[in-house]
Amino acid sequence: MKVLTALFAGLLFGLGLLVSGMSSPDKVIGFLNVTGAWDPSLAVVMGGALMVATPLFAVANRRGTAWSGEAICAPRQQVIDRKLVGGAMLFGIGWAIAGLCPGPALVNLIARPVPVATFLTAMVVGLLLSRRD
Amino acid sequence: MAAALPDLLYALAGGGLIGLAAGLLRLATGQIAGISGIVREGLRGPERGWQLAFVAGMLIAGTFAAVRFGDRLSAGLERTSLPGLLVAGLLVGLGTGLGNGCTSGHGICGLARFSKRSAVAVATFMVAAMVTVYLRKLGGWL
Numbered sequence: 001m002k003v004l005t006a007l008f009a010g011l012l013f014g015l016g017l018l019v020s021g022m023s024s025p026d027k028v029i030g031f032l033n034v035t036g037a038w039d040p041s042l043a044v045v046m047g048g049a050l051m052v053a054t055p056l057f058a059v060a061n062r063r064g065t066a067w068s069g070e071a072i073c074a075p076r077q078q079v080i081d082r083k084l085v086g087g088a089m090l091f092g093i094g095w096a097i098a099g100l101c102p103g104p105a106l107v108n109l110i111a112r113p114v115p116v117a118t119f120l121t122a123m124v125v126g127l128l129l130s131r132r133d
Numbered sequence: 134m135a136a137a138l139p140d141l142l143y144a145l146a147g148g149g150l151i152g153l154a155a156g157l158l159r160l161a162t163g164q165i166a167g168i169s170g171i172v173r174e175g176l177r178g179p180e181r182g183w184q185l186a187f188v189a190g191m192l193i194a195g196t197f198a199a200v201r202f203g204d205r206l207s208a209g210l211e212r213t214s215l216p217g218l219l220v221a222g223l224l225v226g227l228g229t230g231l232g233n234g235c236t237s238g239h240g241i242c243g244l245a246r247f248s249k250r251s252a253v254a255v256a257t258f259m260v261a262a263m264v265t266v267y268l269r270k271l272g273g274w275l
Contacts, residue, residue, distance in 0.1 A: 002161070002162050002182070002183050003182050003183050003186040004186070005157070005158065005161040005162060005183075006158065006162065006164075006183035006184070006186040006187040006190065007186040007187065007189055007190040007193075008157070008190060009154045009155075009157050009158040009161075009166060009187060009190065010154070010186065010187035010188060010189060010190020010191045010193075010194075011190035011191070011193050011194050012150055012151075012153060012154035012157070012190070013150070013151055013154035013155070013166060013187075013190070013191060013194075013237075014190060014191035014192075014193070014194025014195060015147075015150055015194045015197075016147045016148065016149070016150030016151035016152075016153075016154060017147065017151065017194075018147070018194060018195075018198045018206050019143055019146055019147035019150060020143060020144045020146070020147020020148055020150075020151070021140060021143055021144060021147065021206075022144075022147065023198070023206045023207050024206060024207055024208045024209050024210075025207070025208070025209035025210050025212065025213070026208045026209030026212075027208075027209075028209075029209065029266060029275070030136075032262045032263050032265075032266040033263075033266050033267075033270070033275075034263050034266075034267075035267055035270070036270070039136045040136060040141070041136050041140060041141060041144040042144075044141050044144040044145050044148060045144045045145075045147055045148035045151065046148060046240060046241065046244075047145070047148060048144065048145040048146070048147070048148025048149045048151075048152060049148040049149065049151040049152035049155065049241045049245075050148075050152060050241065050244055050245055051148075051149070051152065052148075052149050052152030052153050052156060053151075053152035053153075053155045053156045053159075053241055053242065053245035054152075054244075054245045055156075056152075056153075056155075056156025056157070056159060056160055056245075057155075057156060057159055057242070057245040057246045059160065060156075060159045060160045060163070061246065063160075065163070066159075066160060066161055066162050066163035066164075067160060067161045067162075068161060068162050068163070070162060070163045071163055072159070072163040073163050073164060073165070075165070075233070075248070075250075077233065077250065078250070079250075080249065080250055080253050083231050083232070084231075084232050084233065084250055084253065084254055084257075085232075085253065085254075085257050086231060086232070087227070087228045087229065087230065087231030087232025087233070087254075088228065088232040088239075088253070088254040088255075088257035088258040088261070089228070089257055089258070089261045090224050090227050090228030090231065090232075090261075091224065091225055091227075091228025091229050091232055091235060091258050091261075092228070092257065092258035092259065092260070092261025092262035092265065093224055093228075093261055093262070093265045094220070094221045094222070094223070094224025094225035094226075094227075094228055095221075095225060095236075095258065095262045096261070096262040096263070096265035096266045096269070097213065097217055097220060097221035097224070097265065097269075098210070098213040098217060098218055098221035098222075099209055099210075099212075099213075100210070100218075100221060100222075100225070101168075101225060101235050101236045101237075102168035102169045102172060102225065102229065102235050102236075102237070103168040103191070103235070103236065103237050104207075105222075106168065106172075106188060106191045106192065106195065107191055107192075107194055107195040107198070108195060108206075108207040108210060109192065109195055110192065110195040110196045110198075110199040111195065111198060111199035111202075111203065111204045111206065111207050112204050112207055112210055112211075114215075115210055115211075115213070115215065115218055116207075116210070118215050118218045118219060118222065119218040119219075119221060119222035119225075120222060121222065122218070122219045122220070122221070122222030122223040122226065123169075123172075123222040123223070123225050123226035124172065124176065124226060125222075125223060125226060126222065126223045126224065126225065126226020126227035126228075126229075126230060127169065127172065127173045127176075127226040127227075127229065127230045128173075128176070128177075128226075128230075129226070129227060129230070130226065130227045130228075130229075130230025130231045131173065131177075131230050
């Protein structure tokens with residue numbers, strides 16, 4: 001059941017990225033290019049996502065347990081440290097080089113296998129290097 | 134502004150779908166729909182079944198898009214060279230690993246649960262990305 005729900009959620013998430021236009025690096029760079037012909041789409045996508053996700057997260061939080069009976073997991077980390085800020089900075093720079101973050105990369109893998117697999121391979125190396133524990 | 138009204142309506146609707154996906158995963162399983170974390174846990178375990186299923190769902194969506202629209206929905210991907218993609222991917226992997234999340238984990242799930250850490254992360258990666266694009270323009274590399 002958990003696996004089926006995750007499959008469905010992944011499908012919805014992927015369709016959302018495609019419908020919203022966010023699978024296109026041109027749209028992402030258009031948003032980041034604040035001193036040029038600015039494209040507000042990415043902010044609208046985030047706004048739309050938060051309008052739906054925020055109430056659902058609040059319901060989940062009030063329930064305390066998921067439909068599966070498992071706890072609603074809260075990330076253990078609470079402090080704002082150099083690792084968080086430095087990591088977010090590196091991510092922002094990488095994001096702005098190709099206009100790709102992890103979600104859009106996965107969704108574009110089938111349409112453009114060679115460039116996306118190149119990006120994803122390097123991303124996995126980076127992910128594994130950052131967490132050697 | 135470089136976006137027509139229909140584009141913005143698609144952006145709103147697509148965003149709604151993303152929010153629905155994240156909210157559904159949270160309600161049904163208690164988990165966070167953060168793609169970088171899902172990829173990492175999917176590779177490393179210990180429990181990896183649902184993460185692989187989530188990725189499979191995204192790939193099904195991508196397959197549909199590729200069959201129906203070819204590579205139109207990923208316009209702009211061709212602008213970055215393979216070495217550029219390697220550097221970008223490495224930085225995205227390192228950064229999301231160290232910072233515990235990307236645009237989905239921090240930008241949507243984190244903000245939806247009012248996490249202060251996520252708010253700081255989102256502000257940081259947005260500014261870093263905007264400055265990087267600005268520097269690329271200055272250098273004539275955009």
